[in-house]
Every structure is written in C-alpha cells, then in structure tokens.
Amino acid sequence: MKAIDTAIPDVKIIEPTVFADDRGFFFESFSKAKFEAAIGRSADFVQDNHSRSGKGVLRGLHYQLPPHAQAKLVRVVVGEVYDVAVDIRKSSPTFGQWVGVLLSEENKRQLWIPEGFAHGFLTLSDHVEFLYKTTDYYAPESDRGIRWDDPQIAIDWKTADVSTLSAKDQRQPLLADAELFD
Numbered sequence: 001m002k003a004i005d006t007a008i009p010d011v012k013i014i015e016p017t018v019f020a021d022d023r024g025f026f027f028e029s030f031s032k033a034k035f036e037a038a039i040g041r042s043a044d045f046v047q048d049n050h051s052r053s054g055k056g057v058l059r060g061l062h063y064q065l066p067p068h069a070q071a072k073l074v075r076v077v078v079g080e081v082y083d084v085a086v087d088i089r090k091s092s093p094t095f096g097q098w099v100g101v102l103l104s105e106e107n108k109r110q111l112w113i114p115e116g117f118a119h120g121f122l123t124l125s126d127h128v129e130f131l132y133k134t135t136d137y138y139a140p141e142s143d144r145g146i147r148w149d150d151p152q153i154a155i156d157w158k159t160a161d162v163s164t165l166s167a168k169d170q171r172q173p174l175l176a177d178a179e180l181f182d
C-alpha cells in the first residue's frame, strides 16, 4: 500500500496493493505497521463503523471535540462517494480549507482523516456501503457538525445532487459559529 499526499498535508489517500487473479482479487484493507509507517504516526483504532446509503445522501460534516476527537480511516466497499475533509484547527495554516476524493468499490482507495477535521461524504451511486475505523469511541456529548454548504468553506460537491440530509445535518452551524479545535 502507499500513501498519496493531498492539498492538506495531514490528510492522506491510502492506495492498497491489489492482487488480482482469475478468481477475483485480494488486498490487505488494513495493516497497522504498514499504515503507521505510511502516515508517519501511530493510529490506535478502537471502533469500526458501517453505514449504508442510497444515492444523493450527504452525511456530514461531522467531528468529535477533545477529549474524544476521532481520527478516521474511511473506505467504500459498494458504490461510490465524494469524500470530504475540512481542516477545523484554528491554528492550522490550512484552516477552513478542504480536500475531496472519490472513494469507490472500484478504486479501493481509502482516506486518512486525522483529528481536527470535519468529515462528510455525498453518495454518487444508488447503493453505498461505507466502512471506517475511528481512534476514539462514539461520544454523543462531543459530537459536533458544520453545514455541508457553508459558503465560507465553499466545498465543490461536483454538482452532484444532494437529495437526503438527516434532520441533524439540516441544522448544523456555520464554521464561524461552530466549536472548533485550537
């Protein structure tokens, strides 16, 4: 596997080594030692998550505040999404900037999103199965969000239609009004 830099240094695309043969394919979807060497830091995941969505579903932008901040390693095993991470560390030189990556069943790419980033994705296919690992447990009291269409962040969702948002995501605050990371 290899790590590919994005426009925000701490956010990395992880591309697995896929072994294809006449049966299909095999790849290591996660190997702690190889992953930590590729990102240059430790990552102790404690929780795996799995969500299913139809087309046009936008989940996000979400994060957990310290002391329950979560780093995430996300991937798609069915379908395709446009996956976005937003730097919400006020002291960061890339504060308020975002990166977007196509993650799909076909490209098998993963995205490493460290603590201090809001995360969300928009589904591009009729059926999406989204899997991810987190470095802290779910802590509802620390769960926060930011509006997916905040004009200050100005994410280009690739003109894909957003047809379904949770009630929570319909009322997320703007970046300017959100509790952020120092």
Ligand SMILES: Cc1cn([C@H]2C[C@H](O)[C@@H](COP(=O)(O)OP(=O)(O)O[C@H]3O[C@H](C)C(=O)[C@H](O)[C@H]3O)O2)c(=O)[nH]c1=O
Pocket: 049, 051, 059, 060, 062, 063, 119, 120, 121, 137, 138, 166
């Ligand atoms: C995140 C989470 C949720 N839940 C429960 C809480 C709700 O009753 C239900 C659905 O939760 P929610 O609507 O927050 O699910 P998503 O909108 O997919 O949230 C996720 O979406 C974006 C893409 C993220 O990066 C986060 O990991 C996560 O916030 O699952 C749990 O029991 N454990 C959990 O870890």
